[in-house]
Amino acid sequence: MSAPSVWLIxxxxxxxxxxxxxxxxxxxxxxxxxxxGSKQTPQIAELESLGAIxxxxxxxxxxxxxxxxxVAQEHGHIDVLVNNAGYGVGGxxxxxxxxxxxxxxxxxxxxxxxxxACRAVIPVMRQQGGGTIVNISSVSGIISFPGVSAYSCTKxxxxxxxxxxxxxxxPFKIRTILVEPGSMPTDFLDTTQTAVTxxxxxxxxxxxxxxxxxxxxxxxxxxxxxGSPVLAAARIVEAVDRTGVFADRDVGLRLPLGKETxxxxxxxxxxxxxxxxxxxxxxxx
Ligand SMILES: NC(=O)c1ccc[n+]([C@@H]2O[C@H](COP(=O)([O-])OP(=O)(O)OC[C@H]3O[C@@H](n4cnc5c(N)ncnc54)[C@H](OP(=O)(O)O)[C@@H]3O)[C@@H](O)[C@H]2O)c1
Numbered sequence: 001m002s003a004p005s006v007w008l009i010x011x012x013x014x015x016x017x018x019x020x021x022x023x024x025x026x027x028x029x030x031x032x033x034x035x036x037g038s039k040q041t042p043q044i045a046e047l048e049s050l051g052a053i054x055x056x057x058x059x060x061x062x063x064x065x066x067x068x069x070x071v072a073q074e075h076g077h078i079d080v081l082v083n084n085a086g087y088g089v090g091g092x093x094x095x096x097x098x099x100x101x102x103x104x105x106x107x108x109x110x111x112x113x114x115x116x117a118c119r120a121v122i123p124v125m126r127q128q129g130g131g132t133i134v135n136i137s138s139v140s141g142i143i144s145f146p147g148v149s150a151y152s153c154t155k156x157x158x159x160x161x162x163x164x165x166x167x168x169x170x171p172f173k174i175r176t177i178l179v180e181p182g183s184m185p186t187d188f189l190d191t192t193q194t195a196v197t198x199x200x201x202x203x204x205x206x207x208x209x210x211x212x213x214x215x216x217x218x219x220x221x222x223x224x225x226x227g228s229p230v231l232a233a234a235r236i237v238e239a240v241d242r243t244g245v246f247a248d249r250d251v252g253l254r255l256p257l258g259k260e261t262x263x264x265x266x267x268x269x270x271x272x273x274x275x276x277x278x279x280x281x282x283x284x285x
Pocket of ligand 1: 012014059083084085087088136138139180182183188193194
């Protein structure tokens with residue numbers, strides 16, 4: 001087991017964040033777990049019984065940076081930041097026009113929240129001589145499916161931000177890991193929780209966007225391709241701790257997780273092949 005370190009995990013109340021917190025607690029780390037509101041749930045009670053320290057952290061709030069700075073002061077250091085909190089918005093780009101606010105909201109939580117959190121921990125990690133930032137992206141940060149343009153836009157933004165950031169903070173021994181999960185059976189698609197779905201307007205009925213959104217809503221996609229959030233959490237903690245499957249190999253910047261992501265990476269290889277075929281044109285300007 002590696003030495004205990006202080007982990008700050010956002011969106012730890014359920015889903016992947018809950019599972020990562022549990023694995024990291026069992027690995028002996030000190031977990032400062034972010035949640036919204038004061039609602040008591042079995043997951044919150046379970047993490048508490050394992051020793052998690054709960055803080056109120058709404059990633060939409062302007063206070064993210066000051067809350068994280070306070071955590072650093074209280075614990076003396078933050079070794080690992082896991083930007084996990086996030087949610088999905090479904091709906092065609094045209095239909096989303098009826099709810100521009102829903103796009104701004106998801107950008108605030110999925111992009112601005114992690115950016116604010118990174119900005120708060122980087123000086124702490126720099127001064128302590130290192131650390132690890134884990135940003136939970138998605139297969140939708142690598143390619144975009146029809147019907148989820150708003151969500152894809154947030155994860156592509158997170159990818160761009162993180163890739164650039166990783167090179168900036170590497171000289172300070174701060175590692176950056178971008179996690180690329182495919183579908184997992186969490187509450188992610190549950191519109192009674194945080195997920196938002198904008199109803200399809202008539203012209204889009206029966207189109208590819210409709211098919212994808214209906215399959216997502218019915219849970220078919222998760223059933224066909226879904227990976228285990230428990231095992232995903234194990235891989236993420238192993239990647240940070242350099243234990244288990246990562247005992248003798250380095251993760252690098254991106255950690256692909258799940259069958260769906262792997263299939264999409266193969267698709268990306270096709271894109272690389274296409275770019276190679278157009279190389280003469282690319283080099284013609
Ligand atoms: N499940 C998938 O298929 C999948 C695939 C690829 C990537 N991901 C990514 O994995 C991450 C975790 O998602 P999940 O699958 O675990 O979904 P989930 O089960 O719906 O959990 C989402 C978590 O994010 C928190 N959250 C939402 N809005 C927040 C806000 N404004 N401030 C703070 N916390 C907030 C929720 O807290 P509350 O309990 O307070 O709502 C909850 O803890 C997300 O970044 C998601 O984009 C998921």
